[in-house]
Amino acid sequence: MAGRQAVKVYLDLLSQPCRALLIFLKHNKIPHTVELIALRKGQQKTPEFTKLNPMQKVPTKLDICGFKNCNYCYYDAILKYLATTYNVPDHWYPKLPEKRARVDEYTAWHHVNTRMHASTVFLQEVIFPMMGQPTNPAKFEKALADLNGTLDMLENMFLKRQPFLCADEISLADLLAVCELMQPLCSGRDILKDRPKLLSWRNRVQSALSDSFDEAHSVVYQIREKFTAKL
Amino acid sequence: MAGRQAVKAYLDLVSQACRAMLIFLKHNKIPHTVENIAIRKGQHKTPAFTKLNPMQKLPVLEDNGFVLTESDAILKYLATAYNVPDHWYPKLPEKRARVDEYTAWNHTNTHINTSSIFLHEVLLPCMGQPTNPENFEKVLADLDGTLDKLENMFLKNQPFLCGDDISLADLLAVCELIPTCLSSHGLEMDILKDRPKLLSWRNRVQSALSDSFDEAHSVVYQIREKFTAKLSPC
Numbered sequence: 001m002a003g004r005q006a007v008k009v010y011l012d013l014l015s016q017p018c019r020a021l022l023i024f025l026k027h028n029k030i031p032h033t034v035e036l037i038a039l040r041k042g043q044q045k046t047p048e049f050t051k052l053n054p055m056q057k058v059p060t061k062l063d064i065c066g067f068k069n070c071n072y073c074y075y076d077a078i079l080k081y082l083a084t085t086y087n088v089p090d091h092w093y094p095k096l097p098e099k100r101a102r103v104d105e106y107t108a109w110h111h112v113n114t115r116m117h118a119s120t121v122f123l124q125e126v127i128f129p130m131m132g133q134p135t136n137p138a139k140f141e142k143a144l145a146d147l148n149g150t151l152d153m154l155e156n157m158f159l160k161r162q163p164f165l166c167a168d169e170i171s172l173a174d175l176l177a178v179c180e181l182m183q184p185l186c187s188g189r190d191i192l193k194d195r196p197k198l199l200s201w202r203n204r205v206q207s208a209l210s211d212s213f214d215e216a217h218s219v220v221y222q223i224r225e226k227f228t229a230k231l
Numbered sequence: 232m233a234g235r236q237a238v239k240a241y242l243d244l245v246s247q248a249c250r251a252m253l254i255f256l257k258h259n260k261i262p263h264t265v266e267n268i269a270i271r272k273g274q275h276k277t278p279a280f281t282k283l284n285p286m287q288k289l290p291v292l293e294d295n296g297f298v299l300t301e302s303d304a305i306l307k308y309l310a311t312a313y314n315v316p317d318h319w320y321p322k323l324p325e326k327r328a329r330v331d332e333y334t335a336w337n338h339t340n341t342h343i344n345t346s347s348i349f350l351h352e353v354l355l356p357c358m359g360q361p362t363n364p365e366n367f368e369k370v371l372a373d374l375d376g377t378l379d380k381l382e383n384m385f386l387k388n389q390p391f392l393c394g395d396d397i398s399l400a401d402l403l404a405v406c407e408l409i410p411t412c413l414s415s416h417g418l419e420m421d422i423l424k425d426r427p428k429l430l431s432w433r434n435r436v437q438s439a440l441s442d443s444f445d446e447a448h449s450v451v452y453q454i455r456e457k458f459t460a461k462l463s464p465c
Contacts, residue, residue, distance in 0.1 A: 077331035104304035
């Protein structure tokens with residue numbers, strides 16, 4: 001990797017996948033620089049950013065040595081690319097096909113389950129009121145019910161016989177999941193509080209990630225303080 | 232692979248993801264047997280199937296005792312374990328990342344939007360439920376946005392979504408984008424009809440997949456014929 005420059009990442013730490021990416025970079029000591037984008041200020045819609053990522057989404061990674069074209073990498077593609085290219089410990093994204101397939105299975109399921117439902121709860125409880133939009137109690141109840149269904153699946157299927165979602169060791173799956181499940185905490189809501197199995201899992205993941213976890217989640221803790229102080 | 236048994240594919244060919252999986256197995260001559268699970272008859276909710284896949288979803292792959300769900304993961308696993316041509320899921324990290332990028336994006340874009348069209352145009356009328364024109368306008372607008380991105384961001388000036396060769400991305404996308412049915416006005420609804428670039432792409436993909444494509448889509452063609460004959464597809 002001689003002569004290879006640091007990767008540059010564009011992130012908004014309020015975004016769950018952005019936090020996952022930052023944690024992965026720090027934890028694995030992958031040389032990187034961070035450019036912060038504030039989604040709430042619409043900075044992802046500026047001409048400069050749109051040229052980089054026409055989808056106007058974060059995170060975006062620009063490997064200035066590797067990629068020739070503009071990057072619009074989706075977050076799990078970025079993590080898998082980094083895990084492969086930067087020679088991190090195998091457990092993050094195992095090479096053995098059957099083990100790798102388990103991580104791919106979770107990351108596929110994640111999009112329309114963990115991510116979709118945890119985000120919806122967060123949007124309705126924190127973002128909509130912040131933007132002065134009316135909340136819809138029926139929709140919110142449904143969002144909570146959907147999230148509960150997801151948590152049941154996580155406990156009863158992925159964590160059925162093992163300490164982490166896909167294996168005996170932490171992987172990209174746990175990283176993505178934990179960042180999503182931290183998001184509702186912005187309102188002070190701990191969705192795992194009555195679920196000892198998931199609480200243990202979260203503790204295991206946090207221990208494995210140590211400092212990089214808390215650094216990345218500082219913005220969540222700050223919002224939680226502001227939110228609960230208002231109540 | 233001595234002594235290795237054929238994989239077992241649990242499929243309902245009404246599902247796009249199931250068609251993609253069957254095409255891949257046939258095209259790459261991966262030994263397999265098919266177990267048809269009829270969603271409309273609730274066969275995905277039986278105790279036996281639920282034991283196999285507690286999520287009660289299709290497709291499911293069983294490879295010599297290894298059970299895998301989620302079409303992305305299944306296709307990627309098959310591409311790796313069965314030594315198919317590299318272009319399907321390239322080993323080079325930068326090229327592979329492009330395919331991973333598309334398959335991730337597919338979940339919350341192509342798939343969701345094309346499924347909504349199918350819901351409004353086929354399933355809801357089938358079930359005798361009213362459709363909501365306003366909702367439908369939004370669904371069409373969302374789909375338009377998805378098709379714009381497919382053309383301008385993935386396809387751009389290359390023949391396939393992720394490069395010069397067909398990959399898993401094209402396979403997943405094409406199964407979402409075939410002309411499925413007639414609209415409620417009785418006109419054939421090809422969502423790509425005003426998009427020559429995407430039409431060319433679809434033709435290229437179909438050519439590359441030849442017979443396996445048509446075999447997998449036979450169920451969809453039958454539904455379309457029933458519509459043409461103005462019989463209920465249900």
